[in-house]
Amino acid sequence: MPDSIVRPEYVGRSAPAPYDGNDVYSSEEIELIRESGRIAARAVELVGEAITPGVRTDQLDVIAHEYIIGEGAYPSTVGYRGFPKAVCTSINEVVCHGIPDDTVLVEGDLINIDITAYKNGVHGDLSKTFIVGEGAPEVVDLVDRTREALNRGIKAVAPGRQINVIGRAIESYARRFGYGVVRDFTGHGVGRAFHSGLIVPHYDAAPDFDRVMEVGMVFTIEPMLTMGTPDSPGTIAWDLWPDDWTVTTRDKSITAQFEHTLVVTERGADILTLP
Template sequence: MSTPTATTPGTSGQSHNLPAQPGTAPVGRLAPGVLSPWRQVPAAITRPEYVGKPEADEGNDSNMYTAEEIDRVRAAGRIAANALQEAGRACVPGTTTDELDRIAHEYMCDHGAYPSTLGYHGYPKSLCSSLNEVICHGIPDSTVLEDGDIINLDVTAYKDGMHGDTNAMFLVGEVDEQSRLLVERTQEALNRAIKAVRPGRQFNVIGRVIEKYAQRFDYGVVRDFTGHGVGREFHSGLIIPHYDAAPAYSSEIRAGMIFTIEPMLTLGTIQWDQWDDDWTITTRDRLRTAQFEHTMVVTDDGVEILTLPDNSAA
C-alpha cells in the first residue's frame, strides 16, 4: 500500500469501460459500488496499534532490522504473498472485488495474521483493489470484474509485530494488447528497480531506473504515491520515489533496511483525482494504470525480497 465518473457502479449488466479500438485499452468510467459490512477478525489475532484509532502512530522508525526481525517480516510477507495469490486466482469475469477481499481476509486470518489495511486510518477492507484507471487504494465493493479488465490487488499482513506488504496485477479474461504490455512492463520496471538496490547507493537511483525504463514506452510515472519503509510500522518515515528525484532523496541505502518499491505507470497523464471515499485514486484522463510491489531487505551485496509466496522458485 503506497503512502499519499460515472454515476453507476460496474455490474454484470453494464460495462465500466468505454469501447476502444482493437488492441487498445478502453477509457474507464468506473464508479463506486456498494460496500459490504466490515469483516471480523478472530479475537486471538494481535491487532496493530492503530486499529480503533483515527490515525496511526508511525513515521519515526529507524528502518534498520536485526536478523530475528527480518525473519518476522519475511513470515508476514509470505502470508501476504500467499493471500495475494489466492485472491488473484479468483480474478475472472463475474467475480466482485468484495469477493476478492473476502478470500484474502480469510487466508490471512486462517494463518494468524491481521489484514493490515483493515482499520488503517479508517480504511474499511482487508486489501486494496485498483481496477483499470484506479492508480491505488481502490476499495473492494460490489463492482463486478469484466472480460478485458486489469486489476491490482494490494495485500499487507501483520503478524508477530511486523507488516509485510505486496501487490500485483491480474488480467481478467482476454485483455487488449496495450493493457497487457503496460502490465508486463510495469512488472519489469519493478524488477529493474530491485536489481538497482545496493548498500551505499542513493535512494534516488531507484526512481531513476524506473523512470528511464518507463520513458522508453512514453508511460507516465506517478510521483505523488511512493514506496515506503515497512516492518514494525505499516508506513515509516522513509520514502522511496519512483521517478528521478535527484538531487533530493540522496541519503544512502544501508544493509538491514526494509522498504517497499511499488512503481505506478500510466498510459496517459500522471495527474489524478480522488473519489469522495477519501481513498480511491484514479487517473484524471481515465486511462489505464498498473502497479507491482514487493517488500525487501537490503543485504551486504544487494537485496532479498521478503514477499514471495510459498511456491516461488526465487
C-alpha cells in the same frame, strides 16, 4: 476478526502513532517480516486464482481476509486510517487504494491486488496486477512492463547507494514506452510500522531523496505506470473519490502497479514478499 489475533496499534484510532524507530532491522526481525510477507503473498496468489469475469471485488476481499486470519495474521489495511477492507482492489484507471465493493469484473479489466499482513509485530506488503480474462495487447504490454520496472528498481538496490537511484532506473525504463510514472504515491519503509516515513520515489528525484541505503534496511518499491501523458514537469494528474481513498488518473488512462517488500543486503536486495 478473532480476538486471538493481535491488532496493530492504529486499529480503533484515526491515525497511527508517529514512528520513532529506524528502517534497519536485525536478521531475526527480517525473518519475521518475511513470514508476514509470505502470508500476504500467498493471499495475493489465492485472490489471483479467483479473478475471472463475473466475480465481485468484495468476494476477492473475503478470500484474502479469511486466508490471512487463518494464518494467525491481521490484514493490515483493516482499520488503517479508516480503510474498511483487507485488500485494495484498483481497477483500470484506479491508481491505488480502491475499496472492494459490489463492482463486477468484466473481460479485459486490469486489477491491482494490494495486500499487507501483520504478524509478530511486523508488516509485509506487496501488490500485483492481473488481467481479467484476455486483455488488449497494449494492456498486456503495460502490465508486463510495469512488472519489469519493479524488477529494475530492485536491481538498483545496493548498500552505499542513494535511494533515488531506484526511481531513476524505473523512470528511464518507463520513458522508453511513453508511459507516465505516478509521482505522488511512493514506496515506503515498512516493518514495525506500516509506513515508517521513509520515502522511495519511483521517478528521477535526485537530489531530493539522497538517503543512503544500508544493509538491513527494509522498504517497498511499488511503481505505478500509466498510459497517460504526464503533465509538466512530469506529474501524473489524479483525482480522489469522495471515499477519501480511491485515486484515479484524471485523464482516465489505464494504470498498473507491482510491489514487493525487500531488505538491502551486502549484494543488493532480498525480496521478503514471495509466496
